[in-house]
Amino acid sequence: MTAKRVLLEMGSGNDLHGGDYTKAALRAVEDAIHHSSLALIRSLGLDPARIEIEATIGVAHPERVHADRLKRAFPYGTVAVKVVKGGLDVAYGWGEAAVIASAAVAVRVDLSGVGG
Numbered sequence: 001m002t003a004k005r006v007l008l009e010m011g012s013g014n015d016l017h018g019g020d021y022t023k024a025a026l027r028a029v030e031d032a033i034h035h036s037s038l039a040l041i042r043s044l045g046l047d048p049a050r051i052e053i054e055a056t057i058g059v060a061h062p063e064r065v066h067a068d069r070l071k072r073a074f075p076y077g078t079v080a081v082k083v084v085k086g087g088l089d090v091a092y093g094w095g096e097a098a099v100i101a102s103a104a105v106a107v108r109v110d111l112s113g114v115g116g
Contacts, residue, residue: 003052003108009036011103021064021099025057025083028103029073038107051077052108058086059101077107 011034013027032055041048053074059065067081088100 003110005106005108006040007036007038007105007107009033009105011035011105013101013103015099017096017098019097019099021059021061021101022066022069024087024099024101025059025065025103026070026073028057028101029055029070029105032103032105033073036105036107041109044111046109048076049078050110053077053079054106054108055079055081056104056106057081057083057101058103059083059099060085060087060089 009032011028011030011032013024013029013031015021015024015027038051040046041051055070055074057065057070062083062085065083067083070081071079087102089097090100091097
């Protein structure tokens with residue numbers, strides 16, 4: 001059976017003065033995952049290692065994000081990170097910009113054999 005999506009959570013993050021796209025993306029991921037508690041994992045006796053997580057991150061310059069660092073933000077599961085064009089850069093006017101990132105985190109679980 002194919003894994004079913006059991007959660008979709010959004011988050012946003014920023015780096016106001018460093019121009020660090022990875023830091024802004026990491027903050028967006030943390031914002032998303034801190035809004036959720038996957039009690040069903042324990043309630044159903046599921047193996048957390050079998051959870052599939054897909055994080056989609058939007059930033060103005062996707063090539064500046066180190067996706068491997070974002071994977072470490074998740075406590076368990078098989079994690080895939082996709083970085084796409086999005087987010088927002090807000091120029092201060094003196095050559096620096098605030099970097100704003102958006103994140104969508106989807107959690108999928110194979111529910112075959114669960115329930116009756």
